[in-house]
Amino acid sequence: MYRWSSLSKSILGHPQRLLKECRRALHEVEKLDLVGDKYRQEFQKSIQNPEEYWGEISQNIIWTKPWTKVLDDANSPFTKWFPGGRLSLCYNALDRHVDEGRGNRDALIWDSPITGNKDTYSFLRLQKEVSSLAAILSGLGVQKGDRTLIYMPMIPQTVVAMLASARLGAPHSVVFGGFAAKELSTRIRHCQPKAILCASCGVEPSRTIEYKPIIDEALRLANAPDIPVVVYQRPDLAQSVLKPNDLNWDQELSKGQSHDCVEVDSDDPLYILYTSGTTGTPKGVQHPTGGHAVVNKWTMNALYGMSPDEVWWAASDFGWIVGHEYICYSPLLNGNTSIIYEGKPVGTPDAGQFFRVISEHNVSGLFTAPTALRAIKRVDHDILDGKQYDISSLKYLFVAGEHCDHDTRLWCAQNFKVPILDHWWQTETAHAITATCVGLGNGLYPPKDVTGLPVPGFNVKVLNESGEEAKAEELGRIVCKLPMPPGTFSTLYQAESKFEETYFTKYPGYYDTMDAGMQDEHGYVKVLARDDDVINVAGHRLSTSAIEEAIEEHEDVEEAVVIGVPDELKGQVPLALFIMRKDGHKTAKEISSEIVQMVRLSIGPVAAFKLSVAVTALPRTRSGKTARKSIADLAQGKHVKIPPTIEDALVYEPILEILRNIGFAKNASVEI
Ligand code: COA
Ligand code: AMP
Secondary structure, three states: OOOOOOOOHHHHOOHHHHHHHHHHHHHHHHHOOOOOHHHHHHHHHHHHOHHHHHHHHHHHOOOOEOOOOOEEOOOOOOOEEOOOOEEOHHHHHHHHHHHOOOOOOEEEEEEEOOOOEEEEEEHHHHHHHHHHHHHHHHHOOOOOOOOEEEEOOOOHHHHHHHHHHHHHOOOEEEOOOOOOHHHHHHHHHHHOOOEEEEEOEEEEOOEEEEHHHHHHHHHHHOOOOOOOEEEEOOOOOOOOOOOOOOEEHHHHHOOOOOOOOOOEEOOOEEEEEEEOOOOOOOEEEEEEHHHHHHHHHHHHHHOOOOOOOOEEEEEOOOOOHHHHHHHHHHHHHOOOEEEEEOOOOOOOOOOOHHHHHHHHHOEEEEEEOHHHHHHHHHHOOOOOOOOOOOOOOOOEEEEOOOOOOHHHHHHHHHHHOOOEEEOEOOOOOOOOOEEOOHHHOOOOOOOOOOOOEEOOOOEEEEEOOOOOEOOOOOOEEEEEEOOOOOOOOOEEOOOHHHHHHHHHOOOOOEEEEEEEEEEOOOOOEEEEEEOOOEEEEOOEEEEHHHHHHHHHOOOOEEEEEEEEEEEOOOEEEEEEEEEEOOOOOOOHHHHHHHHHHHHHHHOOHHHOOOEEEEOOOOOEEOOOOEOHHHHHHHHOOOEEEOOOOEOOHHHHHHHHHHHHHOOOOOOOEEEO
16 A cells, blocks of 8 residues: 655655655555455445345335335336335434434534524424424325425425425425426426425525515416415515415424324335426426435445434535435435535635535535536635635545536645545436445545446446447446336336336336446446436536427527537536527517526526527428537537438538637537
C-alpha cells in the first residue's frame, strides 16, 4: 500500500514535487485491487442466487407476517419480491426506532437559510406528528390503497405527510413545487387522490410561491373541486385562504389524535412518482413496499457506508426520486439523521452554505447533483465563503442525476477533500444501478469518469445496434438482464401494458434503461446520454415532447421541436426550433417571448425554458417523425451523417447555420 511518507510540510511549498508525488501515489493506487472481494462475492451471489441473497438481507426489516417466497417471477416483468409478506414501511422507518429505545435520537434536521429557520425532530416527535396526521387523513376517508397527493416545499412537514400516508398504506404522489397548475392537474386526474396535502407556500430566492392558488387551479382543471386539501400554514410566511372542505394542518394536529400503522402486502404500492418519458404525458412509476424497504435500508451502508446514527444529507428536493429515497425513506429506515435543506447552493445567502451545513450538523455523507456543485464552483471557485468551516466530519461526497464533468469532480476533490463518488440511477430503479459500493469494500478511487460498478442485483449489459452484447468500451444501449432486483418499480400506475411496451419490448429479457453508455473490461460503467427524448436540466428529468406540446398551443406556431443543448451550469437546457404559421400575425421575437411564458404556465419554471429560434423547415423521417436527435447532435457540435430515411436532407444546412448563429454547433458538420 502506498504511504504518503514524502508528504511532509516542506513539500507543500513545492508544487512540482507535490504534483510528482501525487502522480506516483495515483500510479500505486491504480495497481491496487479496486474492486474488493466482498463486493465480488456479493455481486455474484446476487446474480446467481438472488433468492438466497435478498432473502438474507430481508431480515433487516420487521415483517408483521413473514414472506412465503423471496421471488415470484412467474409473470415477468411483473416480478414480485417477498410475496406473502406483510409489513408497514412507516413502522420500520419510525415506530421501530421508538420501540427499540432510540426515540430521542434525531431523525430530521431542518436547515432553511432561505427563511432563516432551523428545527430538529427526534424519532419520537416525528412519530407523534405522523400518527396524528394519519388520523386526520383517515378522518377524511383515506384508507389503504387510496392515493394522496403532496405538493410541498423543503420542510419537515413534507416527510410527515409522506410517512402519514405510508402509515395508512395509502400510496402518495409527491409533485415537485416547480411544476405549474396544468402539470399538477394531469397528475391529479390520473391518480385521483382522496386528499391533497400542501403548504401555504414555497420560498425561492426571487419570490414566495403561494401553493394553494396553484392547487385550486389544478383542481379546477382536473374537474375535481371537492378533493379536500390539508394546508400547512407556514409561520410568518404567506397564508392560504381555505375553502369549506379544506383543513388547517396545525389546528387538526392540535386535537392530538393518533393512528396505528396499517400493514400492507409486500407488493402493495408505497408511492407513485410521475416522471418524464418519450411522450408528453408523464408516467406514474409505482414502487412496491416490501422490496423497497429491504433494499433501501440496505443501500445506506452497502452503497453509502453510513452507520445508524450518522448524519446524512441528500441535497435534492422531495419532488424527485432522490428526495423520496434519500431525504425521507432510506436514512430513516437505517436510523440515520436526515438533513432537510431549504435553500440553494449559492445565493441563499452565499456560496458557503454547503460547507456550513456539513460543519454545523456533522454531516458524514453528502449526496447532491453535479449542477449544485458547478454552481458553487462558478460563484466561489476558491471557496472564500466556505473555507471558514471545518468539514472534517465528511467521509464521502456522492453525485448523481446527470453526468459529472471531470473539472467539477477535481474541484470537489480538492475542496471537500473526500472521495467524490459518481453513481447512476433512475426514478424507475429507486436506488443506484451502478455505484462505488463503499460498504462492500469497493476502492474509493474508481477509474476516471465512471459511474461505478453494477450494484448487487443489477445484471448490467451493454447491447450494440444489432442487439448483441457490446465489447468492452463499445458504445451501446445499457440494459439490465431480468429479473430486476427488489426495490425497483413494479409497474406504471394504471398502465400495465405501457410498462411492458416501454421498458421490456425492445430488448426481450432485459430492462431497457434508455441510457447509452459503455462498460470497460472490469465492468465499470460510463453513462453518456439518454437515448430517448428525455433531457436533464439541472438534474431534473424533463420531456422534450411535453415542452413541444406546450409551445404548439401558440396560435402562430405551426410546429416545434425541442432539444437539449449544453449549458455550463445546468448541464443541459431546452432549445425550441419552431416554424411560424404562414397566416400568423406575430413576429418571431414576439412568439419567442410568448412561448417562454406559455411553457412556464403549462409545465412550470423548472423547465428553465428560455431559448427559441424560428426556422423554415424541420428534418423529417419518411414516416413523418421529426428527426430530433440529429438536430440535438448538431447543436452539441457532432458530425451528423444523415440516414437515407430522412425526407429532405437539405433542410439541415440552414438549421446548422441558425444553431451556429446562436452559439451552438461549433464544430458540427453534416454529411448527406
Ligand atoms: N418551487 C417553485 N419554483 C421552483 C422550485 C420549487 N421547488 N425549484 C425551482 N424553481 C424555479 C426557480 O425559482 C427558477 O425560477 P425562475 O426562472 O423564475 O428563476 C426555475 O424554477 C429554475 O430553477 P433552478 O433549476 O433551481 O435554477 P436556478 O437558476 O434558480 O438555480 C441551481 C440554479 C444550480 C442553484 C439549481 O438548479 C440547483 O440547486 N440545482 C440542483 C438541483 C438538484 O438538486 N437536483 C437533484 C435532482 S435529483
Ligand atoms: P431521474 O429518473 O430523474 O433520476 O433521471 C434518470 C436519468 O438521469 C438517467 O436515465 C440518466 O440519463 C441520468 N443520470 C442519472 N444519474 C446519472 C449519472 N451519474 N451520470 C449520468 N447520467 C445520469
